[in-house]
Amino acid sequence: MGKHWADFQYEIYLNGMTGAVPRLPTDLTRLEQLTEQRLGPGPVGYVAGSAGDGSTARANRAALQRRRIVPRMLRDVHERDLSVEVLGRSLPAPMALAPVGVLSIMHPDAEIAAARAAAAQGVPFTLSSASSTPMEQVAEAMGDAERWFQLYWAKDPEVARSFLGRAKASGFSVLVVTLDTPMLAWRPRDLDQAYLPFLHGVGTANYFTDPAFRAGLAKPVHEDPNAAVMHFVGMFSDPAKTWPDLAFLREHWDGPIVLKGILHPDDARAAADAGMDGVVVSNHGGRQVAGSIGAADALPRVVEAVGDRLTVLFDSGIRTGDDIFKALALGAKAALVGRPYAYGLGLDGQAGVEHVIRCLLAELDLTLALSGHAGPTTVGPTDLIEESA
Numbered sequence: 001m002g003k004h005w006a007d008f009q010y011e012i013y014l015n016g017m018t019g020a021v022p023r024l025p026t027d028l029t030r031l032e033q034l035t036e037q038r039l040g041p042g043p044v045g046y047v048a049g050s051a052g053d054g055s056t057a058r059a060n061r062a063a064l065q066r067r068r069i070v071p072r073m074l075r076d077v078h079e080r081d082l083s084v085e086v087l088g089r090s091l092p093a094p095m096a097l098a099p100v101g102v103l104s105i106m107h108p109d110a111e112i113a114a115a116r117a118a119a120a121q122g123v124p125f126t127l128s129s130a131s132s133t134p135m136e137q138v139a140e141a142m143g144d145a146e147r148w149f150q151l152y153w154a155k156d157p158e159v160a161r162s163f164l165g166r167a168k169a170s171g172f173s174v175l176v177v178t179l180d181t182p183m184l185a186w187r188p189r190d191l192d193q194a195y196l197p198f199l200h201g202v203g204t205a206n207y208f209t210d211p212a213f214r215a216g217l218a219k220p221v222h223e224d225p226n227a228a229v230m231h232f233v234g235m236f237s238d239p240a241k242t243w244p245d246l247a248f249l250r251e252h253w254d255g256p257i258v259l260k261g262i263l264h265p266d267d268a269r270a271a272a273d274a275g276m277d278g279v280v281v282s283n284h285g286g287r288q289v290a291g292s293i294g295a296a297d298a299l300p301r302v303v304e305a306v307g308d309r310l311t312v313l314f315d316s317g318i319r320t321g322d323d324i325f326k327a328l329a330l331g332a333k334a335a336l337v338g339r340p341y342a343y344g345l346g347l348d349g350q351a352g353v354e355h356v357i358r359c360l361l362a363e364l365d366l367t368l369a370l371s372g373h374a375g376p377t378t379v380g381p382t383d384l385i386e387e388s389a
């Protein structure tokens with residue numbers, strides 16, 4: 001028998017006997033508005049904002065909401081187990097924290113708090129290349145807990161190679177390579193405030209501590225921080241990359257490699273042909289291409305194309321436990337969660353992130369049970385119907 005995540009609800013009700021109520025809402029769709037009220041406009045705009053007029057972020061929500069669960073009855077859901085095998089790793093539930101950069105704009109404890117929360121709940125933490133804390137410090141805070149590293153594939157191969165070596169040495173098991181951000185998108189909420197944390201040296205910690213990056217600077221970072229920032233801007237990503245370049249990653253990373261930002265089935269096939277282990281069907285939470293397909297609409301076609309060859313993961317738009325159920329039903333092996341945990345961090349530090357993880361998994365556990373499933377592996381397309389758009 002696995003852990004019954006649903007028991008979190010009894011914990012809340014029992015604590016209520018002493019008059020205590022949860023510090024944050026248990027309906028996680030309310031976190032965005034609370035964050036808007038409590039945090040500064042720059043950081044909130046950066047986290048909540050999307051590309052263009054926000055149409056892709058709305059499409060992500062619509063694609064999930066349009067799909068409705070059809071619960072089944074009398075199926076013995078007394079004992080449940082949410083654990084799954086993903087990319088050769090045993091996870092307690094089909095969920096991981098997505099890579100979210102510059103978390104220090106949300107809370108001074110930043111990635112350390114989020115990573116500790118993930119470790120405390122046994123959920124993988126994916127560290128962004130653009131974190132505000134160097135990867136070695138995050139690793140140290142996590143002990144033996146499961147951690148994945150997200151690569152922004154630097155233009156300078158020596159820097160990319162150095163990042164991979166450091167991540168490996170720091171115990172990151174899965175490499176998540178983000179392909180959808182060869183350049184920053186048109187993001188009006190940031191543009192209107194002229195807010196870009198990287199220009200202030202926030203979110204550059206992995207670069208500024210990197211020997212290969214520093215070798216490209218005329219002066220040490222502290223002597224000329226502006227030059228260091230400009231060096232970062234010129235190299236953090238490389239729009240000239242093409243599919244054959246993936247061989248470089250295979251050569252320098254011996255663990256699982258997952259390509260993040262895949263939406264087209266042909267790209268998923270190309271990932272399989274290139275010897276990758278998985279893909280994350282994702283549109284970066286609607287932050288890159290406005291007017292793009294909702295991620296959950298892209299998911300079934302990718303699963304159909306490569307589900308038997310690759311591990312298909314999903315993100316973009318997950319806000320609740322039933323959203324995770326729907327992603328599983330559409331063929332994802334696990335879901336990544338982005339903004340909800342960033343809001344939890346901003347509102348209540350490590351405890352806020354743990355709250356978000358526990359709410360999501362309690363709600364997923366209950367949704368599974370109340371829909372007739374004792375675990376994630378029996379969920380499939382017949383558990384959903386799609387309402388007409």
Ligand SMILES: Cc1cc2nc3c(=O)[nH]c(=O)nc-3n(C[C@H](O)[C@H](O)[C@H](O)COP(=O)(O)O)c2cc1C
Binds near residue numbers: 046178283318
């Ligand atoms: C503030 C913010 C920063 C992000 N930074 C990164 C990043 O550094 N690397 C990356 O691959 N994805 C990044 N993402 C995208 C997330 O990994 C994920 O794809 C997205 O948040 C999922 O959508 P959701 O926010 O609707 O859950 C970021 C997202 C947000 C909201």
